[in-house]
Amino acid sequence: MQSIKNVKTKNPKVLPGADNPLKFGTIFTDHMFIMNYETGKGWFDPRIIPYQPLNLEPSAMVFHYGQEMFEGLKAYKTKSGKILLFRPNKNIERANKTNRRICIPEIPEDIFLQAIKAVVKADEAWIPTKEGTSLYIRPFIIATDPYLGVRPSDKYLFMIILSPVGAYYPEGLNPVKIWIEDEYVRAVKGGIGEAKVGANYVASLKSQVKAHDEGYSQVLWLDGVHRKYIEEVGAMNIFFKINGTVITPELNGSILPGVTRDSVLALCREWGLPTKECRISINEIYEAAQNGTLDEVWGTGTAAVVSPVGQLRWGEHIMQVKDGGIGPISQKLYDTITGIQLGEVNDTHNWTVEV
Numbered sequence: 144m145q146s147i148k149n150v151k152t153k154n155p156k157v158l159p160g161a162d163n164p165l166k167f168g169t170i171f172t173d174h175m176f177i178m179n180y181e182t183g184k185g186w187f188d189p190r191i192i193p194y195q196p197l198n199l200e201p202s203a204m205v206f207h208y209g210q211e212m213f214e215g216l217k218a219y220k221t222k223s224g225k226i227l228l229f230r231p232n233k234n235i236e237r238a239n240k241t242n243r244r245i246c247i248p249e250i251p252e253d254i255f256l257q258a259i260k261a262v263v264k265a266d267e268a269w270i271p272t273k274e275g276t277s278l279y280i281r282p283f284i285i286a287t288d289p290y291l292g293v294r295p296s297d298k299y300l301f302m303i304i305l306s307p308v309g310a311y312y313p314e315g316l317n318p319v320k321i322w323i324e325d326e327y328v329r330a331v332k333g334g335i336g337e338a339k340v341g342a343n344y345v346a347s348l349k350s351q352v353k354a355h356d357e358g359y360s361q362v363l364w365l366d367g368v369h370r371k372y373i374e375e376v377g378a379m380n381i382f383f384k385i386n387g388t389v390i391t392p393e394l395n396g397s398i399l400p401g402v403t404r405d406s407v408l409a410l411c412r413e414w415g416l417p418t419k420e421c422r423i424s425i426n427e428i429y430e431a432a433q434n435g436t437l438d439e440v441w442g443t444g445t446a447a448v449v450s451p452v453g454q455l456r457w458g459e460h461i462m463q464v465k466d467g468g469i470g471p472i473s474q475k476l477y478d479t480i481t482g483i484q485l486g487e488v489n490d491t492h493n494w495t496v497e498v
């Protein structure tokens with residue numbers, strides 16, 4: 144593997160001002176990482192270049208059969224000026240698992256991490272420092288072979304782009320309302336639900352539009368076979384605290400194995416809370432809401448970290464989660480994880496990696 148070439152931009156952009164709300168995924172930094180793949184040659188020519196449009200043939204395979212994958216993680220700047228990544232090796236491991244599922248050649252883990260570090264370092268000045276802000280890192284791979292037949296591509300581009308993002312909840316943690324989808328499904332076991340690919344998102348758009356029209360911010364998916372068992376929310380895994388026990392759906396092959404999910408389970412166990420990863424039906428949730436044992440509901444994902452849920456709607460049933468406010472475990476998880484990410488809470492699990 145050659146070392147990473149570095150071409151600096153000649154026209155640096157103006158950095159966003161301190162009061163810019165940094166709406167998620169709208170602002171991009173000065174540079175990007177890019178590396179090519181060709182069958183017979185492997186991954187080659189890793190380089191950092193000015194952020195710029197791509198030049199692709201209209202016949203590039205990604206446009207026709209959707210051979211594309213992505214990842215998402217964040218970099219934080221600590222008060223002492225260190226740059227920290229949160230569990231990047233989990234993302235890299237998951238990326239290669241996704242690659243195997245959709246026939247994209249794997250990326251050596253050390254090169255992947257080196258690429259993330261190098262591009263974050265190149266645009267270090269773009270890491271925002273206001274409370275709740277971070278630099279969102281988006282690695283992704285597309286199939287670029289100019290060919291209309293159906294088979295895995297022989298050419299790929301691996302890229303990493305960066306976007307400074309504001310606090311997910313500018314006024315602090317804020318409970319969301321969730322729409323439980325019982326018509327459409329996102330994924331089934333044996334499909335691509337456990338891979339982080341754009342195709343899962345295109346399958347979700349129609350429900351998301353419906354939920355938004357009804358005044359709900361996110362969709363909760365049920366399993367594709369019985370339309371009964373809880374899967375996950377949009378781009379988040381889901382947790383329930385029922386009668387003192389923290390419960391989340393088991394990794395059954397159709398839900399995404401979230402890094403935040405894994406971290407939340409580890410912390411709950413460390414705090415001595417009873418936890419369960421199991422199959423859980425919507426009827427059980429409804430029952431718990433009815434009999435007053437549904438203590439807390441929250442989603443987990445890199446973007447929001449922890450997202451408390453105040454209300455769930457299932458057909459005609461509206462389930463209120465306690466008083467609709469932020470539960471104590473949701474708050475403690477949010478404070479602990481963001482504290483570790485910012486180097487302000489003791490990182491006993493060695494989750495952070497310095498750039």
Ligand SMILES: *Cc1c(COP(=O)(O)O)cnc(C)c1O
Pocket residue numbers: 215339343375376377378379380399400401402403404443444445446
């Ligand atoms: C990325 C993602 C998540 C959350 O995973 P994290 O690693 O915690 O960010 C959950 N569900 C889906 C469908 C996702 O794409």
